[in-house]
Amino acid sequence: MYVRRLQLHDFRSWDDVDVVLEPGVTVFVGRNGFGKTNLVEALNYLATLGSHRVATDQPLIRVGAESASVLATVHNAGRELTAEIDIVSGRANKARINTSPCRRPRDLLGILQSVLFAPEDLALVRGEPGGRRRFVDDLAILRTPRIAAEKADYERVLKQRNALLKTAYAAARRGGADAESMLSTLDVWDEQLARFGAELLAARLEVVSALQPHLTVAYASLAPHSRAATMEYGSALFEEFDGAPAEASVADLEAAMLEALRRSRSREIDRGMSLVGPHRDDLDLRLGNEPAKGFASHGESWSYALALRLASLELLRAGGSEPVLLLDDVFAELDTKRRTALAEVALGTEQVIVTAAVPEDLPPSLRARTFEVSVEGPADVRVSRLSSAQGEDAGEPAEPGDEEPGGES
Template sequence: MHLHQLTLYDFRNYADVRLTLPPGLILVTGANAQGKSNLLEAMALLAYGQSPRTSHESDVVRWGATAARVSGEVIHGTGEFGLAVAVGQHGPRQLRVNGNHVRRLADYVGRLPAVYFGVEDLALVRGAPAGRRRFVDRLLSQLSPRYFLSLQQYNKILQQRNAWLRGLGEGRRHDPAMAEMWREQLSTVGGLIIAHRLRLLHQLEQWTIDAHSIIVGGPQAVQMQYAMAESETVPTAADATAHLAELLERLAPRERARGQTLAGPHRDDLLILLSGKEARRYASQGQQRSLVLSMKLAEVLLLRAVKDEAPLLLFDDVLAELDQDRQNRLVEAIPADVQTVITSTEPPPAVAGRRMYRIWVQDGTIIRQAAC
């Protein structure tokens, strides 16, 4: 599978751009602040239906324009299909597949599997739990529409439950029946999410172990563990709903006092261990970066295996942040059938001598394209 054609209209600093992209390695070069990252953001938006760089959709609309549009043609094993995303200054985002309107994001995500790797992702291991949850959620959402729908449903229930809890602190009478209703709803949907995450980790851990041995040049003990907030134990996938319900019941007095939900998928974490120790606390920066590269490579390999199609891989200025050895090992490990797009001010040494398609960007304009 590869993205064959890409069209941008009033997207960031691009007024009107049309590209025909080959499979294989694509290098996007240009000075800083010329639009390299914007081009990759557009590709990620086309794949995910939402930007990986901003939570405010209207940010992608070019200054002075009323709406941005990104569309593309994707070639896969049995043919091709079209995708399009339109984002306005006001009003909801619009998604289309083969020209047909798609109402739910869950029915759009995963059609073009993609792995986006930005500089901020280098903090995946040492950063806050929210980044690791986002990593897991994005991967699972591309694998399972049901998971994505459960995630949306959970966030809606969580928002409503928190509003109810805050109301108790403002003098609203505590109703045990209402408390039970919210606990049951949250634990049912939250349990589904936790079960999906636990099953994913069993697969992701092995892919990460294999990828890590490539990145560092030999085997090391890498483990992934799911950590539930406010719980010393982690249930099996089958027991996740019951475990969360019991946890919420135990936390009920504290939640009423705090006015917020203290346990659930929104507060859980993914622990990465290296040689039996938590990497976030005890691994060096170099070791942490090797783990991040391994996790992102594992994401590519897992999507490729489950989808039976090679995903789109997007490197946004990441290689420049890596030493030469890690650059080389990472690029060498990418399967040949994975369309890989790299942004950089200059060609990274790791891609020197490789066959590639190069795109030169200047001030929101594609000034040159050539096979190299």
């Protein structure tokens, strides 16, 4: 799999850019703040429908614009598909495949698969549980796109149930018919939350189980003298099981969640929020017998974060895919040993897109086809510009029939 063409309009710092890409290594070089990360962010957005830097879509739209668009033509096993999404301020995003409108943006999932390693990944080890939950969910969706619908259903029910819980406390204090009606309504939402939550939890458990051996191998290759890296999915629901939770059926998980919701109802009404479900879970990352968070050194944490991404790459490959590898300004953060290990993986990948502040940040083997990112205009409205290292403009749209294999547009 590789991206043959990337086109952005009003995305972050880019007003318009249209660039033809190739298999192999492509490098975007530019000073910090010039917009090179925005290019890999756009590609990863098409693969996951989310940004690795911000939680909402609004910051992706260039200042002063009402919408942004990302288009990529993806070559996969002799077939090409063009995925396109319009990110619209205050309205639902719109997606197209080969110019034909999609019913919903998540129909794009699966056209492009990518694995992104960025400085923000250190938070997978040192940060809050939400980042680790998203890591597992994104990987599950890359492997099985339908899981995006299950996650969306769960989040929709969770939001509505939380809204009901916020009013349930006052109703319970008043008593009477209002309280009885509200408690009956909660029963209905409990059933839906348990059904969708069990589906999402089963998908997460399957991904963590499949990823575990790849993680141990990847970490050992990066830090051979360190302790073994392992992971385990943690959930309060597992208190309901006598055996291994990973072997539980969806029906078992649903029953466990319903029971946990029943036992937690009074506390949830008092606090006005849902206290049970996959939105409360975490991924327990360990080095030897200790949790990586709080015990791993800085170097061990970087190795762990990188191992998570390399393990993801190998897991997707094991499923018959060859995802695009996106490396965003990470070589400057790594020591020589880790740089070499990452470069070896990159050279064995069909397409690698790398960003760096200066070419010297990269191992010599990765100083391949290079584009330079610059900016123009006054500081408050400046826009990013792209040119090849040979000085050819790469920021103007290509005319039909002008694209040459390996050429810039």
